[in-house]
Amino acid sequence: MTVATSTASFRPNAPGRLARLSFGRTIIELRQFFRSPEQVFFTFLLPVLFVVIFSTIFTGDIEGPPGVEKVAFAQYFVPGMIATGIVSATFASLAMTVSLEQHEGLLHRLSGTPLPRSAYFAGKIGLALVTSFLEVILILGIGVAAYGVKLPTEPVKWLVFAAVFFLGVASCSLLGIAYTRLIRTGSSAPAVVQPPYLILQFISGVFLQYSQVPGFLKVVASIFPLKWMVQGYRYVFLPEWIAQDDYGGGWKVEQVFAVLALWLVVSFVLARFFFRWNRGQTG
Amino acid sequence: MTAAAIHAAGVRKRYGDFEALKGVDLDIPAGEVFSLLGPNGAGKTTFVEILEGFRDRTGGEATVLGRDPRDGDAAWRARLGIVPQSSGLFEALTPVEVVRHFATFYPDPLDPERVVGMVGLDEKRNARCKSLSGGQKRRVDLALGIIGNPDLIFLDEPTTGLDPQGRRQIWEVVRNFTSLGKTVLLTTHYLDEAEQLAARVGVIIKGELVEVGSPREIGGRQRATARVSFAARGGLAGKPLPEGLSAHAGNAGLAEIETFEPTRVVAALTAWAASHGEDELPELSITRPSLEDIYLRMIADSEHPA
Numbered sequence: 001m002t003v004a005t006s007t008a009s010f011r012p013n014a015p016g017r018l019a020r021l022s023f024g025r026t027i028i029e030l031r032q033f034f035r036s037p038e039q040v041f042f043t044f045l046l047p048v049l050f051v052v053i054f055s056t057i058f059t060g061d062i063e064g065p066p067g068v069e070k071v072a073f074a075q076y077f078v079p080g081m082i083a084t085g086i087v088s089a090t091f092a093s094l095a096m097t098v099s100l101e102q103h104e105g106l107l108h109r110l111s112g113t114p115l116p117r118s119a120y121f122a123g124k125i126g127l128a129l130v131t132s133f134l135e136v137i138l139i140l141g142i143g144v145a146a147y148g149v150k151l152p153t154e155p156v157k158w159l160v161f162a163a164v165f166f167l168g169v170a171s172c173s174l175l176g177i178a179y180t181r182l183i184r185t186g187s188s189a190p191a192v193v194q195p196p197y198l199i200l201q202f203i204s205g206v207f208l209q210y211s212q213v214p215g216f217l218k219v220v221a222s223i224f225p226l227k228w229m230v231q232g233y234r235y236v237f238l239p240e241w242i243a244q245d246d247y248g249g250g251w252k253v254e255q256v257f258a259v260l261a262l263w264l265v266v267s268f269v270l271a272r273f274f275f276r277w278n279r280g281q282t283g
Numbered sequence: 284m285t286a287a288a289i290h291a292a293g294v295r296k297r298y299g300d301f302e303a304l305k306g307v308d309l310d311i312p313a314g315e316v317f318s319l320l321g322p323n324g325a326g327k328t329t330f331v332e333i334l335e336g337f338r339d340r341t342g343g344e345a346t347v348l349g350r351d352p353r354d355g356d357a358a359w360r361a362r363l364g365i366v367p368q369s370s371g372l373f374e375a376l377t378p379v380e381v382v383r384h385f386a387t388f389y390p391d392p393l394d395p396e397r398v399v400g401m402v403g404l405d406e407k408r409n410a411r412c413k414s415l416s417g418g419q420k421r422r423v424d425l426a427l428g429i430i431g432n433p434d435l436i437f438l439d440e441p442t443t444g445l446d447p448q449g450r451r452q453i454w455e456v457v458r459n460f461t462s463l464g465k466t467v468l469l470t471t472h473y474l475d476e477a478e479q480l481a482a483r484v485g486v487i488i489k490g491e492l493v494e495v496g497s498p499r500e501i502g503g504r505q506r507a508t509a510r511v512s513f514a515a516r517g518g519l520a521g522k523p524l525p526e527g528l529s530a531h532a533g534n535a536g537l538a539e540i541e542t543f544e545p546t547r548v549v550a551a552l553t554a555w556a557a558s559h560g561e562d563e564l565p566e567l568s569i570t571r572p573s574l575e576d577i578y579l580r581m582i583a584d585s586e587h588p589a
Contacts, residue, residue, distance in 0.1 A: 009390075010358050010361060010390035010391075012356065012357030012358055012361070013357070020387070021387065021388065024384065024387050028373075028376070028380075028384050031375070031376065031380070032373060032375040032376060035375035035376075035411070036374075036375050101371070104370070104371025105367065105369070105370035105371050106370065106371050106372075106373065108337070108367065108370060109365075109367060109370045109371075109427070111337070112335065112337070112360065112363070112365040112367070113360060113365075113385065113388045113389075113431070114357035114358070114360040114361040114388050114389060114390075114431075115357075115388040116357060278337065
């Protein structure tokens, strides 16, 4: 609980206060999230459902050149689902809930209080971090337990796993916050968010082998973070020869990091300039 | 002289060609309850949002708790309580959770449990906000407006959607606050609410503050005529009125007399009734124009200037 201090000694931007409020916002965001069945379903369970359906339908193996071990479809599919699960829990979820809060006047209400705006965003990113983490654990757990997905053994692969996770969560969360600018009414949010996200999932090779995506669509996919997150996670879970076919001769992990780091900077700038605290308010 | 909690001088707001506020002057001393009246679209909300720091003005000066709302920072916000007109609530949370959460934003908040009780939400303290009725949501709004123990509270139509008992309960909370020397700027459509709570009312019409005064005096109310009405029934039917009085036929067949001296008129009427063998004047009443009558007349005058 709060310690009562006198108004005279009130320092709104004291680091301790910011940390305490950011943590408080994250807790309240999590509580709201897990009490909203539709949010839990769409951002959280839908990717899980996809893993189950796809891994059950496509049971075959991906054949490589002679002499290399085959790869089970689930082993190929699950890393892509982890990547898209993160995008779902960050970009899609935040774009929709933040725009709802904008249009229903919740942000207006918060902005009338001494809550620092940075604490509001910290709470959103805190929520996205926790839900993304749970999502990854869940998808991975199902993959390993039900579909025989093999976990990597090299520590370096786990480091890449963690790095792609943090870069992906941060940049896609900020991108979701910036994206709210394109959503003109609260009820139109799903219609504005879902179609581009769905298209991006297809052309980034989440549901099919990336080598099957036509060349010009690969160019489009390469602009956005999802393709690179998928690539990073496939590097973690798949052998080298898959990359020969799919990613033009190697996993190019450095490129994955470079593009995601760039997106982190770009989405921070976009969020900074495009986000509107008071929608429908002039001035 | 008390320091002004709100000082506005020539506040203007222009949207393109439309002038929403045409230079509003208003001073509200600390500790006063001031009520702003006006038809929809008259500029009330624009004016209040300028004072709250949500909108910028295009002209004039404004000071709220010693600061220009343009540069209001978190320390300034901590001294304000805002009950907006209609805002979404945190549907998945309970009133007590939301109020507790908001309390953490302020340096010196009130006790959340007590505030939930004060606004009459004890029974619903652990219900999800989405299950609350409109009136109960309004109580949560009020709780969030006062939780920070503000020096100045902006109440925008605080009792819309409440039943008469609920309105009285909210009024009680507001009176409690003002008894502690807090300042309140109340916007309302309920004129009885303004009359109940406010020391002064101001009427905004078409972007101008046309009149400011106490609810008893505004619009020349205390100088207006009173109306004495009664039913000329039984022994009084068809009898000529006493010398010097003339009545016109009003609602439901009542005889109505407009007068500046209602006491004298009633005395004359009682004597007149007694002389016709009646010791009661049926349905006798004396009314003065209500705040509502005055207010509606002001609006009508502004639309059809004399």
